Amino acid sequence: MSGNGAGDRVTLTIDGRQVSVPPGTTILQAAETVGTRVPHYCYHPGLSSPAQCRLCLVEVEGAPKLSPSCVTAVQEGQVVYTESERAKSMRQGVLEFYLANHPLDCPICDQSGECKLQDYVFAEGRKHGRSREPKRVFGRDDFGGDVLFYGDRCVMCTRCVRFMDEVAQDPLLTVVERGNRSIIDTFFEEGVEGSPYAGNIVDICPVGALVSKDFLHKARAWDLEHTPSVCPGCAQGCNIDLHTRDNAVHRLKPRLNPDVNGHWMCDYGRHRYEWMNRPDRLTEPRTGAPGEQRPVEWTGAIELAVQGLREALERGDGVLAIASPFASNEDLAQLRALVALLGDGEIVYRSPRAEEEIPLPGFERLSRRRDLAPNSGGADRLGMKRVGTDDASGGLEVARDHEGILVVVGDELTDLDEAFGERASCYLYLGSYPTAGAHSADAILPITTFAEQEGSFTNFEGRVQRFWPGLTPAGSSRPAWSVLGLLAASISHDEVAPTGTDQAFERFSRLVEDFIGLDFASIGTRGAKRDPALQGAEGG
């Protein structure tokens, strides 16, 4: 078929540039590979293409009319112009039709700043509208759940309808009426509140027709900083962006990763971000008698903790540690290293579990997992044991009355009282929030949450994914790996405290089988899974 010997590839020319893509690719996708973005509304890479927005029309040499690039497959030797006079004037005409009914309420619209209509009209639209007819008015409609619908702003791309049909496979939305009066609507009084993935229709709406009630009027799109991160809602580990402003997370948005979550994320994860902004934080290290711990400098706190650990070691006390599946791989591995130094005790963790999984039918890889912690995968692979019930309580009866060294990292101990750790010879509490469980601690050391530090999580299938800090750490809190590394280095001269997250990762990824071969720098924003082929090669 192809004359250029490139095998199964089709070569065409887009705006004077040669492009070689697999057959069956659409012109729009082919253009994207060379950096030409053809304007579009109804096309979305995760959905089918109805070619109804008529905005992606491009000129194809030899074709009598302009072709919708989102559904036209590439052909050998095709010559495409996306910026020709015909294509441009067509786009300008289409945009003018959109503005015949779209209100100019950008100042009060939440989409302003990330609105495709705003962008396209700014780039190519007419300066002044010529329509003298009154605009149609629908007002605002509550679609249920977190979704609010402003009918006037809708450009009828039907992305939301297709998402509910094809991906969520729960057709709760449809188009009613015809022509100029056509509008998206729910079925009678039933909204989208029943669908656990309905929040995605807000993300894919190219204009401000579907907006989030939670985010309504909260911040402007251009004020928000985006930090690549991993959703801490469950073991799936959806790739997300933290949208922050004034050192607070304002919303979570899914970040494209075809191997984990595609373009989507569930509403459960999306709306669980408030805890990242909790104001009641441990901000400084404290040491002292039970209930009377006073703020001290980090150096003093570490020295005191080390002294306590050394004395307990000399007495030959056993060690018991409680970890948290919300801590990063680096934190957990460093805890493991410390516990190994102190005499190889048990490390347990507690994690919440849901009743059942919530799968996304149209994207099989994605499911809200039963395991509601982001890093149980890491804890399990580092040899930690899950205890307690499905609401992350109980299971600490042994630890409560443990008489040796007790180290708690991250667990908030919400169900425990002030008697916890009373009998421990040395009790170190590393946490982010004040708790009654830390009442008897010899040292309370503040640590950062995942949103304030760099690190990695291991998801349910063993994929290691990195996240970056989006918030400033509260007070003088530090990442747990840094604190635990310092403690280990102060106890043993063979240990050297890691000075960066990459070092902390490298320490354990060399030793722990499930991480061998992974390189922190090359994990990147897409995550990496250990190559199963390596497993056999290094087995002997």
Add this chain to the structure above:
Amino acid sequence: MAATVKVMRRPSEGSSSYLRATLKGMAITFKHMINPTKVTLEYPEERPEISPRWRGTHVMETHADGRPKCVACGLCPTVCPANCIRLVGGEDDMGNRYPIVYEIDEFRCIFCGMCQEVCPVEAIHVGVHFENSEYTRERFVYDLDRLMAQDHPSTLLWDPSDPVSE
């Protein structure tokens, strides 16, 4: 090497009286008392006339029912080069977008007038006003109520007969 010193003589001999110069000066004083080409304003009894395009402390325009015209679009804090406007958006009881917090730090403000220029609903204005004195620095952070209560006229940043420069 010694510096060259030039010895000046005082012109003291023969003109020991300053009477002539004093009289000359007093003559000017009395001339002004009789026929003043007046420059000094007797503030505060007399007020200066300031230009209608003077840019002073802000005024928030209100609707007839007393609500501020601001829709919390966020353009003024975005455009403000001095970063002196703090805005937190929200919704009022009628479901309209509304500024829950709107504060301008008049000390940080450089009175460039860009907030007025960028405002899509002509809510925030710089005003024709110059008398700002307070006992504390904090009082210079004007909140929404205070901005709405300002009664001085707004600045005309443009020609009123041709507001959109057509």
